[in-house]
Amino acid sequence: MALAGPQETITAREAGLVSCDNCGTLAPLGSRRCARCRASLHSRRPNASQRVWAWLLAGIVCYIPANLYPMLLTSTFGKVSEGTIIGGAIELFEYGAWFVAVIVILASVVIPVAKFVVIAMLMLGIRHGSRLSAHRRMQLYEFTEFIGRWSMVDVFVVAILSALVQLGFIASINPGPAAVCFALSVVFTMLSAQSFDPRMIWDSLEEHPPRVRR
């Protein structure tokens, strides 16, 4: 079981122990509940892969209409125009607000798509081995978990614009269907990342030892 490393390593599971996911207290493997915090104990999160894939799929499915339908319904002097996510960002670029445009593109396109790709890649890496080191994959996972919630920026932008711009006939902004789809997509992808158990990366090294590349 030993892993190639500076010293021999042993996991809690190999030592017949389970660590409470909640408070970190150790208990003999097979204990049902944590003696300290009463949380139920699992050596690995149950059904992690199914949950990760299911939430990820839901996130991707919601992301498609989020891009096709309008995010904002803007009416100026009675004329209604529909703005999609991408359209809104392009408008901002044309307007010269490139810094804000970059934030919008990051939150609504780069981060969600990167999250889909990273989570799928981590899951495939666990099953089939990966060219990336476990350490690098761990960094990707932590970054994904950290950054994912920031996509919600877009939903808040729509909320604020709709609240502010209600000047009757002159101008009014209302949320479009894409806002709901996008919010759902962010929530589902966050749940997918939360279901992921990083210990799977390290467990998989036994089956798929790191490929040494020079």
Place this chain on the structure above:
Amino acid sequence: MHTRHPISENLDRLIACRACDLLLDRVIPPPGKVARCPRCHHVLLSNKRNVIDNTLAAAISTAILMVAAVLFPFIALEEAGLQRDASVMDAIGAFASGWSAPLTIAVAAFIVVIPVTRAVALIYALLPLRFGKAPANGAANSFRLAMALKPWSMAEIFIVGVAVALVKVTDLAAVSLGPSFWAFSALILVVVFENSTLCEWTIWRLLDPKKR
């Protein structure tokens, strides 16, 4: 820190890395420092001074700022003599019409309900400890709830959204910021402070009535 073969009878002297399950001797780092897993570099525990005091300070500040953020006007917009004040409740209510009503609930939860719930749960769990008393009934569940809600508390993300929205409307109308806006901005600092001070492992140990 290095690993050794099991199994000590005293499990309290060991710790498993939450990210890779590596079993390690529990070594409390020097004050102000964090101990990391030698294999995956995940933070195991930190030895910050006054964890309880600082976490409580963050929770109480959040509660106070949230009250201000909800009560005071958030933003005012003026265009062609038409003035519109928007409170945070207006922003939340923007989705209320039509079929996107569920978003109203979600946005209200992310920016007000969840941050407030977290603050109350933290205060409930930690305040007795601050005064040297035994933890209250349900303190463990309360703290667990606060930690589970953490990723869903999005007040700091909301304020970035506001900044983006303001750029979009500047050519449409003159915008002025109200006290509620600044209360939300201050919340960002509180979130950063809480992240830097809170060590879950330490608080769980302090919450354990047997091991205090």
